[in-house]
Amino acid sequence: xxxxxxxxxxxxxxxxxxxxxxxxxxxxxxxxxxxxxxxxxxxxxxxxxxxxxxxxxxxxxxxxxxxxxxxxxxxxxxxxxxxxxxxxxxxxxxxxxxxxxxxxxxxxxxxxxxxxxxxxxxxxxxxxxxxxxxxxxxxxxxxxxxxxxxxxxxxxxxxxxxxxxxxxxxxxxxxxxxxxxxxxxxxxxxxxxx
Numbered sequence: 001x002x003x004x005x006x007x008x009x010x011x012x013x014x015x016x017x018x019x020x021x022x023x024x025x026x027x028x029x030x031x032x033x034x035x036x037x038x039x040x041x042x043x044x045x046x047x048x049x050x051x052x053x054x055x056x057x058x059x060x061x062x063x064x065x066x067x068x069x070x071x072x073x074x075x076x077x078x079x080x081x082x083x084x085x086x087x088x089x090x091x092x093x094x095x096x097x098x099x100x101x102x103x104x105x106x107x108x109x110x111x112x113x114x115x116x117x118x119x120x121x122x123x124x125x126x127x128x129x130x131x132x133x134x135x136x137x138x139x140x141x142x143x144x145x146x147x148x149x150x151x152x153x154x155x156x157x158x159x160x161x162x163x164x165x166x167x168x169x170x171x172x173x174x175x176x177x178x179x180x181x182x183x184x185x186x187x188x189x190x191x192x193x194x
Contacts, residue, residue, distance in 0.1 A: 002037040020059040027052045038085050043099050049074035064115040071108040077101040081153045094150045107132040123169040133159040140193040162187040
């Protein structure tokens with residue numbers, strides 16, 4: 001078995017700043033070259049990945065602000081996922097690599113809103129996180145008549161994940177006590193084939 005991987009990265013970023021606004025936009029390119037020789041099968045994969053990114057920070061006033069981040073990243077499959085060699089170390093679970101896997105792309109979004117009243121000590125924070133994986137690598141599984149499981153990595157539809165959170169803190173009447181509330185909501189969607 002021979003395995004070689006070369007990865008490089010070059011990027012550019014532009015920034016903009018005003019009194020209440022800061023913004024940044026950039027991208028990088030990531031060429032990779034992977035060569036794998038297994039049992040006489042020579043496979044070379046050249047991929048040009050790229051990674052965009054954006055950031056926005058806006059100070060609405062002294063009490064509140066909004067932040068937004070976006071990160072995109074292209075990824076290629078791992079060497080073990082690409083090797084077309086049957087792993088029979090567990091006779092009941094056979095795994096095989098897929099040399100035809102394509103790269104997948106991650107979109108990551110984060111946003112946050114903050115409000116704090118310094119006179120009343122009322123605080124409100126809200127956030128949203130989201131991840132989208134295009135051309136996601138998932139597992140295809142099947143069973144033979146003897147109950148042996150076989151699995152193969154394949155490209156599937158987009159995976160999705162969301163997380164929303166809200167935090168509120170408010171004073172209790174005119175005392176030194178306060179009440180807090182935290183709310184979370186999550187959503188996940190992924191695909192596998194059996």
